[in-house]
Amino acid sequence: MEGGGEPEPPRRSGRARLPALGDSGFEDVLRGTPFGSPLRGQPHGSPKLMLDVHLDSWLREFGPRGRERIEADSVEHLLDELEARYPRLRFKIRDETGQIRRYVRVFVDGEDVSGTTGVSTPLVGVRAIDILHSIAGG
């Protein structure tokens, strides 16, 4: 899906999440800031980026069939927006207390944040979110 006019940072490999200098206006904030630094605790209200959100095939029963473009600065805000667009997703990814369900995994540019920073994970310089069910059952 094509989104709005937000500039997209180039995709990067590994854990680095820094947008290319000069293409987003973030350079003063992000220059030289390593992943996992206090930047990850940055409060909401940071500049937002358009993100690609992908749900696994089971979750598509309740949400978008393909990739969804969402502008958000944190996992919490991203899920708020996703649930606003697709109300049947409410309480499927998060429980009533707002926490990510035990057997759901949220990957931020490939890194699982479900058991760490969770919904408070900031999405600065991030390009892709994958929401999948975990290995479980029997």
Added chain:
Amino acid sequence: MAKGSTVRVLLGTRKGTYVVEGDARRRSWKVGPVAHDGSDVFHVVADPRHPGDLYAAVNNGFWGPMVQYSRNWGKKWKEISTPLTPSGKDRQPAFNEEDPTAPVRRPLNNLWHIEPGLPSEPDTLYLGADPHLLFRTTDRGTTWDPIESINNHPDKKNWAPGAGGHCLHTILLDPRDPHRMYIGLSAVGTFRTEDGGTSWIPRNKGVLTPFLPNKHPETGQCVHHVVMDAANPDTFYRQDHGGMYVSHDRMDRWVRIGKPLGDDFGFGVASAPTAPGRAYFVRLNGMARVTGEGHFQVHEWNDERRAWRKLVRPGAFPGHFGVQREGITTDNLDPAGIYVGTTTGQLFVSPDAGRRWQLVPYQFPGIHSVSVANPPAA
């Protein structure tokens, strides 16, 4: 629908919902396709006020609990509003940093029981859930109202879970009085309200708590299931962790009846509209939680004669079978049909109040609940 069909048996299993249609003699059974594939379905129930309406308490291991309904005998299902679902910013934090003394809000866990309301309230249903929650809808599930007298009960902090969690699993309505109802919670006990749910009084007198230092507390009993005698709404049959009991006075006092059986542990109990004064229990070994005799067995309690009777010829179905709290039920035909689902996926049926038994030739997933959609009255 099978020609001459009489009853539909509704199964909630570890892997979904099944509707099993019987023929007129209740001897031949047709198993429909599974719905809610892969979900733990703790209870499926037909709404006798709206023929064709089914409700299911669906607990998905990944996506959480969902109330689902069907308006066509289970051919198609849809999710309807699940309670305790504040939207967006109304979400309650698990821990309120601004008010650390506020009670910690726990998420809705499993849905346990859906009870259609009385005929005089055709759009009302009740829902029991974990953690010790009771809800009522007056619009057939579009919206659910919490019954705060239970959900925020002042003694709730002392309510312990059973092995199945903080489950509110039993809801019974007095057909004579819409203001009187009863609930059962593990491991809390039974309560009665006389004012439509505004206030509740514990009704556990006489029920033993062998797992507590105090053997006769007001609450703390691990009630497993309770049914009302269809002909006498003041009489109740109770399967408790501490044995099998009867009450003849709206649960004011319980009398243990299971002692003659030795080990009177179990989960399931049923009564039949066409067999008043009788109750059907599946006795289990208290440690192994399966039939201890090495075969399938159902015990009938005759309340008038105060006597027990085995209904299944010993050895007819050898094995060790587990039966859960919703695992036994009856229909409203005469003679009564008795239906028992096991944790290993067998469905046993007696079409004649326990005289003869058959095993439905289908291997289901482990069965949580068995209920019956009775045929329309002639």
